[in-house]
Amino acid sequence: MKLSRNAIGWLNTIPLLAVLIPFFVVPILVVLMASFMQTDGFGGMFMDFTLSNYAGIFTSSLTYSLYYETIKFAVLTLIFSSVIGFWVAYFLVFHVRNPLIAMGLFLVCTVPFWTSNIIRMISWIPLLGKEGLINRALLELGLINHPLEFLLYSSFAVVVAYVHQLTIFMIVPIFNSMARIDKRIIEAALDAGASRLDIMRLIILPMSKSGIALGAIFVVSIVMGDFFVVKVMSGGGSASVVGAFYEDVGVLQYPNAAASAVVLTVLVMLMVALILRIVNIRREIAR
Template sequence: MQKITTKENGVSWIQVTPLAIILLGFLIAPLLVILTVSFWEYDIGGMYPAFSHVNYTEILTSHTTINLYLRTFKFTFFVWLITLSIGFSVSYFLSFCVASTTWRIALFLLCTIPFWTSNVIRMIAWIPFLGRNGAINQGLASMGLIDQPLEFLLFSEFAVILTYVHLYTLFMIVPIFNAMSKIDPDVIEAARDAGANGWQIVRHIIVPLTLNGVALGSIFIITLVMGDFFIVRVMSGGLSGSVASAMYNEITGLQYPAAAANAVLLVITVVLLVSVILRFVDVRKVLTE
């Protein structure tokens, strides 16, 4: 490692200042407020400064918390697994099966087209498709494949995961594609000359070299899914929940300290998950390559 020169001390301080101010003002300060409020007491009439562990005790001793975390982890795991498979396949296709760079870029841009409309619209659009009398059920029925509509399609965990995958896959494609496109074609050529088959090339060259991209994509997916309350609420018909939807219900009842305690717990969980990923992968290296 080269030692970073600190000769132009003054200049680098100035360069760092804007980001530092933004992070302090819009990240650190609000987090501190949330942390403070999470120890306060409350009732319907207001919040009262205190140093009480009640909010945390209530959360940590309730089996609802465990259920919600388990469910959130389940959503996260499945969405991660599916987006990873899709993201890897799509990136592999773009990087190694499409020869022309122009086509590669064009096809990649095609992946982003759905993102030109809002998340909400893309989510809501699934409802008429998946409903009891929706397009899929009607199609299957008219083909004679089913005689009872498939009820699990909508207002179910299936619908929630489907929507997450649809909305978030691009967050997996972009970093993996970015990592793959940096792989020197000569390396693969050399491996082939040395007698490696297709699977061995994927296993020993492509996967290790795209691991950083996978890690970045995984961080996106984990933070997006774990922080969501809206998609899970709409697509499950309010019948399934995440950690964040419990927070939302608390905010509804003006129970800010309880919601704050929940938020602190969620931040800790997500930070732990992300730091596990970062232990395996040097994301900084990806960004400076």
């Protein structure tokens, strides 16, 4: 018996849906539902439709400063990781002439991805700390008289840790899209009298944008959903949306947490939708 194209498509996606529905769709609905519930203050919830949880969020100035902090980190990380990621990928694809060496260097960039993020984060402590290597070196050189305080347990440290963790998410997709650019196109552009700046602006940048977009989706969604790096690396100096939400959960304020979670999820989805509007990822990847 011949199955129709639609039937084959759905049969093959059943396992995926069997995971996504109970572990993505339903949990999101549960959180959404909880956000309209009331709490007895001891972890119990009862169904009594209310918007007070949302009202609480939108009237609190704390919310706005939390979102400001989190979005600030997301944007800073996005800028640094995309700039570094773009140029590293560009270097590997267009400047390293031996493809074997390029592949080797690419692997060098990806190896840390296979190690623990948390370990990679705390590994900055011996470097950035007050008695860390960097401060020591600067003191030895006489460039500073007192150790720099802002290196660790600060916004600076948070951004460093994020960029350290997430640049790889930029390099891989950008490398992938750049590697598909036919080198003859660039030669043709050179023949047509294009300068190297023109080539960058008119050929390489547009043709790598799907990679940049894919990387941006990873970076934005990971930073927006993180609380751990902020907590450890800021030394308590900065808070994050998810961090506050985690505190709420800790004190069993589920409905409040749920409302804040819904707002955050909607915001992240909107940001991703914006990126997807700019680039048709599905078509680009399968190209």
